[in-house]
Amino acid sequence: MGLEIAEDDSLKSGGYDSLMGRRRLFILAAAVACVVVFFVDLAVGSSGMSVIDAFTTLVMPGQATSMQRLIVFDIRLPATLMAIGVGMALALAGAVMQTILDNPMAEPYTLGISSSAGFGAALVIVLGISAAGAGMLYISIGAFVCSMAACAVIYLIARFRSSDKTTILLTGIAIFFTFQALLSTLQLMANGNQLSEIVFWMFGSMSRATTDQFVIVLAVLVASSIIFLWNSWRYTALKLGDAHAASLGVNVMTLRRMTLIVVSVLTSVAVCFVGTIGFIGLISPHISRFLVGEDHRYYIPMSMLVGAVVLIVANMFSKVVTAPAIFPIGILTSLIGIPFFFYLVLSKRRFAS
């Protein structure tokens, strides 16, 4: 207020500073955890190579055999990197979706973006385009095109129905069921080989990830996170409700539409390489909110870090649970996610903020 404010008296509100300090500490801890699980994941695998050998290969690649280098750097590293990229991307998408739609259940999966990608992939598989050598590429393209189409439908309906958040959510759910039904139809039409391909897609997998794919995911991830972080104060204001955000000067409709477009590209890129992975986009923002609160300067990066940690851990388990076979990572995230989610919902505990 304009009542004579002495510019020299010190700030009385120490509570806010200590809160921010605590949040920074949580972010730092999550970043450390991310680095730790990254290395552990590289050391773990189904090849029978000992953890100690794996660590030596990592730290001193020069002294390792070419076989050991192949396992660690060419087989495990791309999968682990992809787990980081996709984990962060899905968590980021879920985090901002929950904010703009004001709904704690919103994430790429519930809005049908993941299932439309799954349908796109299945369509390519059943049409037999994947018979050629570049099969994986076509499948990814099919998945990307379909999920973008689903997003376009959501976006257009939002555009013509005044960006109302309930409309967006209901459209997403309708899309989810539509593509789920279409996918089932395709499964009926598929032959044995195609069916196992489709199933591979439906449950998600990091095992076919390549470094090139990771670079694409990373590029989109960096661009989107910059855009989202740039708007972090506006998102925080939006948490108070549309009317209050608008009264503070936020153009709610524009923000919602812009976010929807960026989220579409981000999610489509994330799911088109690895298939359907649910729950990451749902639980990561919740954990993040418990740890660092609603301030999106902390909530956004924290969600990404949690998403990365959870998906790396899931990747690790997928290699050891049924070794030497790889257990589908999408099933694992659900198995980890569902009980944890129940715990979050049922215990009203809040850790920080």
Place this chain on the structure above:
Amino acid sequence: MTLKVEGITCGYGGKEVLHGVTFSSDAKLIAVVGPNAAGKSSLIKCIAGQMHHGGHVSFKGTEIGRQEAVSADMVGYMPQQHMNPVSMTVYEAILLGRLNHIRWSPSQHDRRIVDHAIHELSLDPIADKRINELSGGQMQMVSIAQALVKEPELLLMDEPTNNLDLQKQLEMFEVVRILSEQRGLVAMMILHDLNMASRFADEIVVLSGGEVYAQGKPGEITTQKMLRDVYHVEADVVEDRDGLPHVIAYGSLDEGGRT
């Protein structure tokens, strides 16, 4: 004229609720009164540029009534509905009032303004409390503080006295009055309590059925006739010790209100 409202029309889904609202005023403290669903909130939303509307609004010669005026902090607007009960602290929520000035970290200046508002509205004891743990009145005070730290030239408040106890209401009026004297703030408030409106406002605008019924000084506005025409109540108007009109209501004149 400081504030000029000319032929404002607006509606929801094709149903018009304001049928050309026109008034202008030089007063610093304006109260808008009228029965439920008269269109008070709609009018203030139009002035704040939060709603599509026909007609024009100008303030000190500048055309307002657009979102840009809010974004530029010329106009502050406090909505009637509560904020969502999220797990933000009171301090964080009030700080959001400085949204248009904050790039990444809030500056010392922004922080001082927030500190000051918190102190001025006696919110210090709850500054670090989460807003989902507040009482209705505390929540209302946070909303008010958030609107004040914006430091607007024109402050529009939709029922700011909701949920507030008597002392808090008077405190809130006092803070706004001081701001209007010191900084030339013009405040327009929607109020239901006619006695409070008389006490606070230099000028009262009575809205009824989407139109201006009357506008003027409290003494001219608050009459038995107005209470009968607009509110359909039977009442006496007496003078208090400051010569301000005081309403004593006896009962509703409508069938439904009689038992």
